[in-house]
Amino acid sequence: MGMLGNIFSKIFPSRAGSNPAAATTPTATTAQAPAATAAEPQVASSGAAASAEAPAAEVDVEAVLNNMARNNPQKLNWRTSIVDLLKLLDLDSSLAARKELAQELQYGGDTNDSAAMNIWLHKQVMNKLAANGGKVPADLRD
Secondary structure, three states, X not given: OOHHHHHHXXXXXXXXXXXXXXXXXXXXXXXXXXHHHHHOXXXXXOOHHHHHHHHHOOEEHHHHXXXXXXXXXXXXXXXXXXXXXXXXXXXXXXXXXXXXXXXXXXXXXXXXXXXXXXHHHHHXXXXXXXXXXXXXXXXXXX
16 A cells, blocks of 8 residues: 555545555455555546545545544644644654656656745645545545
8 A cells, every 4th residue: 555545544534444455456346446445546536436435535634633632642733734634544754655656646846945845745645635525625635
């Protein structure tokens, strides 16, 4: 499972048991559509099964993350920082991990410019969450 799949499994716990093999399969079958939706958000717009699941699986992302932040001993600004978001989700927030996420999301910029990459990553993650059954405030998306 890729970085985005790991993020999805933390925020959408009902999808955590999905087949990790589907995360690497770009042409998932209809039976794998929910797993592909979690791991490969771009599939959601084309699959009828994936779009049918999105409303039933809608999760208030802001509420989930705020609840996690309340229960976390660190003061993390998940609303603007991809590093803090990853820490809140108890995922690897290292530069290498963020570069992996950038590659997975097809970042076209310079990964050595970590500030620009981090801003882009945060927006993209929020957009992917919103596109796949997450209720994400407009100010956190593009």
